[in-house]
Amino acid sequence: MKIITRVDELKAACKAAKAKGSVGLVPTMGALHEGHGSLIKKCREENDTVVVSVFVNPLQFAPGEDYEEYPRDIDKDGAFCESLGADIVFHPEPEEMYPENFGFRVTPPDAMTHILCGITRPIHFTGVATVLTKLFNLVAPDKAYFGQKDVQQVAIVEAMVRDLNMDLAIVPCPIVREEDGLAKSSRNRYLNAEERKAAVVLSRSIKKAKAMVREGEKDVAALLDAVTKEIQAEPLAKIDYVEILRFPHFERDATLVEDSFIAMAVYIGSTRLIDNSFFKEDLAK
Amino acid sequence: MKIITRVDELKAACKAAKAKGSVGLVPTMGALHEGHGSLIKKCREENDTVVVSVFVNPLQFAPGEDYEEYPRDIDKDGAFCESLGADIVFHPEPEEMYPENFGFRVTPPDAMTHILCGITRPIHFTGVATVLTKLFNLVAPDKAYFGQKDVQQVAIVEAMVRDLNMDLAIVPCPIVREEDGLAKSSRNRYLNAEERKAAVVLSRSIKKAKAMVREGEKDVAALLDAVTKEIQAEPLAKIDYVEILRFPHFERDATLVEDSFIAMAVYIGSTRLIDNSFFKEDLAK
Numbered sequence: 001m002k003i004i005t006r007v008d009e010l011k012a013a014c015k016a017a018k019a020k021g022s023v024g025l026v027p028t029m030g031a032l033h034e035g036h037g038s039l040i041k042k043c044r045e046e047n048d049t050v051v052v053s054v055f056v057n058p059l060q061f062a063p064g065e066d067y068e069e070y071p072r073d074i075d076k077d078g079a080f081c082e083s084l085g086a087d088i089v090f091h092p093e094p095e096e097m098y099p100e101n102f103g104f105r106v107t108p109p110d111a112m113t114h115i116l117c118g119i120t121r122p123i124h125f126t127g128v129a130t131v132l133t134k135l136f137n138l139v140a141p142d143k144a145y146f147g148q149k150d151v152q153q154v155a156i157v158e159a160m161v162r163d164l165n166m167d168l169a170i171v172p173c174p175i176v177r178e179e180d181g182l183a184k185s186s187r188n189r190y191l192n193a194e195e196r197k198a199a200v201v202l203s204r205s206i207k208k209a210k211a212m213v214r215e216g217e218k219d220v221a222a223l224l225d226a227v228t229k230e231i232q233a234e235p236l237a238k239i240d241y242v243e244i245l246r247f248p249h250f251e252r253d254a255t256l257v258e259d260s261f262i263a264m265a266v267y268i269g270s271t272r273l274i275d276n277s278f279f280k281e282d283l284a285k
Numbered sequence: 286m287k288i289i290t291r292v293d294e295l296k297a298a299c300k301a302a303k304a305k306g307s308v309g310l311v312p313t314m315g316a317l318h319e320g321h322g323s324l325i326k327k328c329r330e331e332n333d334t335v336v337v338s339v340f341v342n343p344l345q346f347a348p349g350e351d352y353e354e355y356p357r358d359i360d361k362d363g364a365f366c367e368s369l370g371a372d373i374v375f376h377p378e379p380e381e382m383y384p385e386n387f388g389f390r391v392t393p394p395d396a397m398t399h400i401l402c403g404i405t406r407p408i409h410f411t412g413v414a415t416v417l418t419k420l421f422n423l424v425a426p427d428k429a430y431f432g433q434k435d436v437q438q439v440a441i442v443e444a445m446v447r448d449l450n451m452d453l454a455i456v457p458c459p460i461v462r463e464e465d466g467l468a469k470s471s472r473n474r475y476l477n478a479e480e481r482k483a484a485v486v487l488s489r490s491i492k493k494a495k496a497m498v499r500e501g502e503k504d505v506a507a508l509l510d511a512v513t514k515e516i517q518a519e520p521l522a523k524i525d526y527v528e529i530l531r532f533p534h535f536e537r538d539a540t541l542v543e544d545s546f547i548a549m550a551v552y553i554g555s556t557r558l559i560d561n562s563f564f565k566e567d568l569a570k
Binding site for chain 1: 292296386387388389390391392393394395396397414415418419422423425444445448449450451452534
C-alpha cells in the first residue's frame with residue numbers, strides 16, 4: 001500500500017491503475033472506524049484498485065466547529081486501510097488541495113441544503129461537494145463509497161453526479177452500529193462515559209418510530225411527536241432537528257411514503273451526533 | 286459528422302473516441318463565425334476527434350439579457366462545423382442539460398467575477414462554469430479551445446481547471462477580427478449599418494493604447510484616459526467599463542507589467558460589445 005500526499009502523484013497513480021482495471025474511492029476524513037471499514041471492504045470486493053482518501057477538509061467546517069480538534073492519526077488510519085487491502089491512501093496537506101488563489105466552489109441547490117444539517121451548518125455541503133469534485137477529478141473512480149449515516153450527504157452527492165454529469169457510480173452503504181445501537185462515528189470519541197450511555201437515545205428513538213410503523217402508524221406528526229418525547233426524556237440530550245422527509249428531494253409529507261426516512265441531529269453534552277433510518281421495510285411489514 | 290442531442294449518446298460516443306485517440310472540444314453557443322472557425326481548425330489539427338458543442342446556455346443569461354433573441358441556426362452551424370472537419374456536433378435541448386430538480390452550480394471566486402463583465406452580468410460566469418463542467422464531464426476532452434476575445438472567461442476557465450483538478454488542457458486562441466479591426470462576434474449582427482461603423486471604436490482605441498505603449502507610455506491612468514476619450518468621442522458608444530488589469534488574477538497596477546491587458550465593454554446603440562488585448566509585445570518594443 002502506498003501513501004500519497006501530492007495531487008500530481010495521485011493523478012498519475014490512478015491513471016495507471018485505471019489502465020489496468022476498475023478503481024474504487026472511499027473518501028474519508030480519517031479517524032477511521034468500522035463504519036469506514038465496511039466501505040473499504042465493499043470497495044475492495046468490487047474494484048481492482050482501492051483508493052482511500054484521508055483528509056480533514058477545512059472547507060466543510062465553519063469557524064467555531066471542530067476543525068482543529070477533529071481527530072487525526074494517519075499512522076493508525078494507514079494501518080487500518082492496509083489491513084483491509086487498500087492500495088492507495090491519499091493524505092494531502094490542506095495547501096496541496098487549496099493552494100494560493102484557490103476560490104472555486106461547487107454549490108448544491110438550496111432545496112437540499114436549507115434543511116437538516118444545512119441549517120446549522122450552512123457552508124458544510126458546499127465544502128463537501130467541492131472537495132469531492134476535486135477527488136473525483138483526481139482519482140476518476142468507477143465507484144465511490146459513502147456511508148448511509150450521512151443521508152443528506154448521500155442525497156447531495158448523488159444529485160451532484162447527476163446534475164454535473166460526473167462519470168461514476170455512488171454506492172451508499174448501510175450504517176454500522178455499536179452493540180447498543182449507537183451509530184459508529186468519529187465524533188463518538190468526544191463523549192465521556194455518561195454521555196456515551198445517553199447517546200443511545202438517538203437510535204433508541206428511531207427504533208421506537210420503526211416499531212410504531214410496523215404496528216401501522218403512518219402519520220408523520222405522530223411519529224415525530226413520539227421520537228421527540230423519547231429524546232427530550234434524556235437529560236443530556238438537546239435536539240437540533242428531527243425530521244421525516246422523502247428521499248432524495250426532501251419533501252415533507254403528512255403521511256409516510258415508500259421513500260420516507262427519519263433523520264436527526266442531537267447534541268449529547270457538547271457533541272453533535274446524527275442518525276437516520278428509512279421506513280421502507282417497516283412499511284412493508 | 287454526427288449531430289448528437291442526448292447526453293447519454295454524447296458520453297458513449299466520446300468514450301469510444303477516447304479509446305481510439307485524443308478528443309478535442311470546442312464549446313460554443315452557435316451563431317458560428319470565423320472566430321469559432323479558428324478554434325475548430327486548431328482543434329482539428331491537434332486531435333483525433335473534434336467535438337463542437339452548440340448550446341445557447343440559459344444559465345449564463347440574466348433576465349432581460351438576449352437569451353431569447355440570441356441567434357440560433359443549427360443547420361447553418363452544423364454545415365460550418367462539417368466543412369471544418371468536426372466529427373461530432375452536440376446540440377442538446379435545455380431540458381436535456383437541465384432536467385427537473387437540477388440545481389447544482391459551479392461558482393468562480395468573487396475576485397474573478399466582481400470585476401469586468403461580472404459587474405453588469407453577476408450570474409454569467411457561474412452559468413459558464415456550470416455548463417462547461419457538464420460538457421467537460423460528458424466529453425472528457427484532452428483539450429478544450431476558447432477564444433481570447435472572452436479574456437475573463439479564459440482566466441476563469443483556466444482557474445476552474447486548476448482549482449477543481451480537471452483533467453484537460455485549456456487552449457486559448459487569438460481574437461479574429463474584421464478587416465477594419467472589429468472583433469468577430471455573434472452579436473455583431475445586432476448592429477445596423479451606422480452602428481457597425483461606430484463599433485470599430487473599440488479596436489481603434491485599443492490600437493491607440495498599444496501605439497502609446499510602443500512609444501514608451503507605461504502609466505495605466507494615462508492609457509485609460511486616452512482610451513476613454515477616444516471612445517467618448519464616438520456619439521453612438523457608451524462605455525460599460527475600460528480596465529487595465531494583470532492576467533490571470535485581475536490585479537490593478539499603476540504601471541504596466543508583462544501580463545497587463547486592456548479589456549473593455551462598450552454599448553454601441555443597444556448592443557454590448559467587448560474587446561481586449563495584451564501589452565506584452567508592445568512593451569517588448
